[in-house]
Amino acid sequence: MAKRVLVTGASGLLGRECLKAFADDPEWTSLGLAFSRSSGGLKKVNLTDPAETAAAVREFKPSVILHSAAERRPDVVEKDPEKTNKINVESTENLCQLASELGAYVIFISTDYVFDGTKPPYKPGDPTCPLNKYGQSKADGEKVVLKANPDNIVFRVPVLYGEVERLDESAVTILFSKVKDTSKPAEMNHCERRYPTFCADLGRAIKVLANSRAKDPTLTGEFHWSGDEMLTKYDMAVIMAELFGLPTSHIVADTKPAVGVPRPFDCHLDCGRMDALGVVKRTPFREGIKSCLEKYFP
Ligand SMILES: NC(=O)c1ccc[n+]([C@@H]2O[C@H](COP(=O)([O-])OP(=O)(O)OC[C@H]3O[C@@H](n4cnc5c(N)ncnc54)[C@H](OP(=O)(O)O)[C@@H]3O)[C@@H](O)[C@H]2O)c1
Known part of the structure; x- marks a missing residue:
């Protein structure tokens, strides 16, 4: 089967790195979808419009749909769960139906926030127990994906950082705004444990998974x-x-738990299933974050 990947959310923090990883590989034909930031070859599609989505998917005929588009800001989700449901769950269901129609499969990008953070490390297959509405919406999306076709893939990741268009685009790079302003105290949470993950590594890791799956159709279900x-x-x-x-x-x-929307304490993900595919490159945090922040200093 031809290797054709359709990346949703390709204007986003993770989607743009995923698209880059596939676009750099002559074995793959790729198309990125975006919505409000559709430029530079990305196709504008409102994924909450089923007809518009269907037309774009049927025209491109992907063998894989890498579904990265989502509302992923927990505070925004908490305020408008219905709107979130449309992109995080309903659009996912629609994409899964279209994938099945074309004989393709879906890789659904999900989050470590589907877990409650009390019993790390979390293995693929562990029961989910989200603490907030964002985690719940992604857990609902996961269910839809695996129910539509057990050959689909749910791919969970923790907090991400990468090349950003603005410092506030990532929950990691945003910290630099306060770090740079040495004129006032910068309170930083020193309670919840996080495993910041470099999007460029992740784009490459997902491509390894897609290539492995092309050879081994049993690579289905949950990955971390x-x-x-x-x-x-x-x-x-x-x-x-x-x-x-x-x-x-x-x-x-600040050693107290973060205030506001409840967030898990420690969702360390067991990545053994991916490591077994030979995906080992993890850019050290110091190296990755320096490359992302350089253009924002001084
Ligand atoms: N960022 C993190 O720390 C993190 C952590 C764990 C898991 N994740 C998961 O990783 C995935 C990618 O997150 P991200 O950080 O890359 O997100 P992001 O930077 O916020 O980007 C969201 C993407 O979704 C697209 N989108 C939103 N509504 C849409 C609609 N109605 N129609 C079409 N496209 C729409 C946006 O397009 P436009 O901008 O063009 O409108 C954008 O490309 C998500 O599934 C998220 O749940 C993220």
Whole structure:
């Protein structure tokens, strides 16, 4: 079967790196979809419009749909779960139906927030138990994906960082705004454990999975992938300051659980299934984050 990948959310933090990984490979033909930021060859499709989506998918005829588009900001989801449901669940169901019609399969990008963070490390197949509406919407999306076709793939990842269009595009790079402003104290959470993951590594990892699946059709179901350094937001902020020769005295560790929408304590993902495919490259946090932040300093 021809290797044709349709990447949704290709204007987003992760989608753009996934598209890059496939577009750089002559074995693959790729098309990226976007919505409000459709430019530079990305096709504009509102995924919450089933007819518009169907026309785009049927025209491209993918062998794989890499579904990265989502509403992933927990605070936004909490305020408007119905709107979130349309993109995180209903559009997913529609894409799965279209994939089945074309004999393709779906890789659904999901999150470690489907777990409650009390019993890490989490293996593929472990029961989900989301603490907030965002995690619930992604868990609902996962169910739809595996019910539509057990040969589909659910691919869970933790907090992401990468090349950003603005510092606030990632929950990691946004910390740098406070780190740079040494004139006032910067309170940083030093409670919840995170495993920041570099999107460029992830794009390559997902391509390895798609290539492995082309050879081995039993590679279905749930997969996990994650950076391997456990860091709190405070740890990340201190590293950023050190990398750019900034003082750290204004960075204040807040050891209480984060306020607002409940977030899991430690969702460390067991990545053994991906590691077994030979996906081992994990860019050290210091190296990855430096490359992302350089253009924002001074
Ligand atoms: N970021 C993280 O830390 C993180 C952590 C764990 C899991 N994830 C998961 O990883 C995936 C990618 O996240 P991300 O950080 O790359 O997200 P993002 O940067 O917020 O990008 C979201 C993408 O979804 C697209 N989109 C939203 N509504 C759409 C609609 N109605 N029609 C078509 N496209 C629509 C956006 O397109 P436009 O911008 O062009 O409108 C954008 O490309 C998501 O499934 C998320 O749940 C992310």
